[in-house]
Amino acid sequence: MKLTHNASSALATSLGNALAQCATSDTAFYFKDREYRWQDVRNTISILDQLLRKQPLGDSPRVAFIARSRPMHISCLWGLLISDRCASMIHCYQSTAKIINDIRKEGYRALIADQQDWNEDLLAAVQDMGCLGIAITEHSVKLRHCPEQDAATPADVKGSTAPQDDSATAIETLSSGTTGAPKRIQLSRRNLAASTAAAKQALTQMNASASQPAPIISVLPLSNISGVYASTPALAMGMPMAILEKFQLDDWLAIVQRFKPVAADIPPAAMAALHQRQLPKEVFSSIKVVRTGAAPLDREVQAYFQNELGIPVNLSYGASEFCGVITSWSMAELAEYSASKMGSCGRALPGVELRISDPDTGAVLAANAVGRLEAKVNRVGPDWIATSDQARIDEDGFMWFEGRLEETIFRGGFKLSPLLIAEQFRRHPALADAAVIGVDEPRLGQIPVAVLVLKAGHSQPDNDELNRFARDHLSAPEIPSAYYFVDELPRTASYKISLLELKNLISELHKTPK
Structure with missing residues (x-):
């Protein structure tokens, strides 16, 4: 043509x-x-x-x-x-x-x-x-x-x-x-060409043990970088794609059973849904690695895949500003460190440098300190780019995502992470999902509020039970001031929880804590 x-x-x-x-x-x-x-x-x-x-x-x-x-x-x-x-x-x-x-x-x-x-x-x-x-x-x-x-x-x-x-x-x-x-x-043509080349290399590595590479299974929205990042390597390599317009658990499982992929790209919310389903290990027999990112991954969900299913999880980090992923794991790193460094987003990819800075002073922090994540990415340019994310990097260069700076809840003199609070509530046997946001409070500045999704077949726990659970798993400032139940959490096209819609939902329902 x-x-x-x-x-x-x-x-x-x-x-x-x-x-x-x-x-x-x-x-x-x-x-x-x-x-x-x-x-x-x-x-x-x-x-x-x-x-x-x-x-x-x-x-x-x-x-x-x-x-x-x-x-x-x-x-x-x-x-x-x-x-x-x-x-x-x-x-x-x-x-x-x-x-x-x-x-x-x-x-x-x-x-x-x-x-x-x-x-x-x-x-x-x-x-x-x-x-x-x-x-x-x-x-x-x-x-x-x-x-x-x-x-x-x-x-x-x-x-x-x-x-x-x-x-x-x-x-x-x-x-x-x-x-x-x-x-x-x-995103420039040069940037997209570089990210496509990196994705080709990763796909080649993932499919090295397959006699016949399976189609690229995509459940990611085409309108943002995740969908683009999945589609351009398919053309560059002449590989077919199996597409779901939106993630549906049964449809995804049918595609996996049909094509038997070696690697699976699954958003964290979808991994949580698979965890709740508790499917037999045989369903995932072809999958040697799960790749995920774009949102925080619950530690219990990751442990289920790695310990019960025996599938290492390649949790990566990226952003549209960087034209895709900038940290990831190699298969060798997963084999050596997946257990000891669970929850990490891996190491910086070639052509990427990372550092952690103090959000207030800009000073570069030492290993394992939590602060603002900054990155210098060759395919983007020579300058350091300050993100709006909190992270820490250990002495071996592995990075952990610790939440977004603007989502931090400032309750009195305490800085609280809504991601970590929500992660604890997902451990409650009656809860399928949870999100935590901060709402304004005249005396303390902000207070945490939990928005919860009930598991099918379970009775809704009352506030006393939820508070008892919170006291067993959280510090006193982290305990939410109110609990609200919804049928499902509002999510963006890329399956992240939409905090803007969550706050609007609470406002519209007049659910402001007293």
């Missing part, structure tokens, strides 16, 4: 070459009991390129993309990367009004969205803005709206006039939105 758009960056060239080498009859995607061939991917990318050339994008070839974790959406992302256009992600899990506001604010000239997202309001807004509209169908893409062209503008634009260099933006991805509105973060 040859695109008429002038693709010249190293990322575009490598991905384009990889696509050209894929056998047309081989499977590219498994999705909802259907298989998509690499020829389907080629056709979709070619048609998308032709449609996008109907609209001049100016010096910055940004294309708004309401991304869903579906085969043709991933194909469109690959097509944008191969043609050196910039995919600017928009979360699909929000109202049409918010989507329209985002499109207007950013001034996009082209929008790609699934057919189901093209309602009357979105179409009217796109028409009003003179924006090119492209609809993704189950099998391909089609034109939804083409603005009238000025007489001086050619009807078929041959490509952007912008220089296609490796420092230009490949993707504007969205942060997870754990504590507030998602932020749009620019």
Whole structure:
């Protein structure tokens, strides 16, 4: 396949070459009991390129993309990367009004969205803005709206006039939105190429013992870096993907039984659900390692996988700002240290340096001290980047995530970690899940409040029982001032607990502690 758009960056060239080498009859995607061939991917990318050339994008070839974790959406992302256009992600899990506001604010000239997202309001807004509209169908893409062209503008634009260099933006991805509105973060072609190469290396290592590599199983949202990080190596290696649009435990188990993967990528919340199910060890017989991240992992859940199932857990750390993972474990490190350093996110990857600083003074702290995590990542740039996360690094270079700085609860003179408090409540035999947040209190500043999910078949414990349990497992300042039960905890698209929605929920229900 040859695109008429002038693709010249190293990322575009490598991905384009990889696509050209894929056998047309081989499977590219498994999705909802259907298989998509690499020829389907080629056709979709070619048609998308032709449609996008109907609209001049100016010096910055940004294309708004309401991304869903579906085969043709991933194909469109690959097509944008191969043609050196910039995919600017928009979360699909929000109202049409918010989507329209985002499109207007950013001034996009082209929008790609699934057919189901093209309602009357979105179409009217796109028409009003003179924006090119492209609809993704189950099998391909089609034109939804083409603005009238000025007489001086050619009807078929041959490509952007912008220089296609490796420092230009490949993707504007969205942060997870754990504590507030998602932020749009620019990832350069060079950064994405480097993270793709690192992922290829990790996949090669994971599949070294497999006679026939299984498809890459993805349950991660395409609109943020986790989904992108899962999809680009698949194209670069010509490997098929088995996709779940959203994690569903039974569907995931069916995919595992069908393909027998050596490695499994599972979000921490999904690992907790598997822990509660207490499935036979034979169900996981093919899996030699579980890779997880993006959110804290309960120690009891990790111990279940490592001690009862005999599957080492590769808990990693990364962020959109770093274009993916910056700490992880090698298989050799898991074999040597997984028991003695349980809960660690591993060591810094090649090209990454880490340090811990005092959040108030900026002074670099010694080994095992808890403070602000800072990272210097070669693929991003030469500067140290201060995160909003608390962490500690031991004398062997292993890092432990200790919570987000802005989530710390300041109760009187005590600094409390909501993550550690919630972890203890998950040990209660009647509780399936727990989250803790701080609410304002005039005398103490803040007080912790627990939001709990009951296990099926269990009676709801009263406050006295919960307080007795808390006194046995927590210090006095850590004991919540109130307990609230919900059917499920609100989560972001990447399965992190949404503290913003949690606080709004409590506010709307007038559940403010007295």
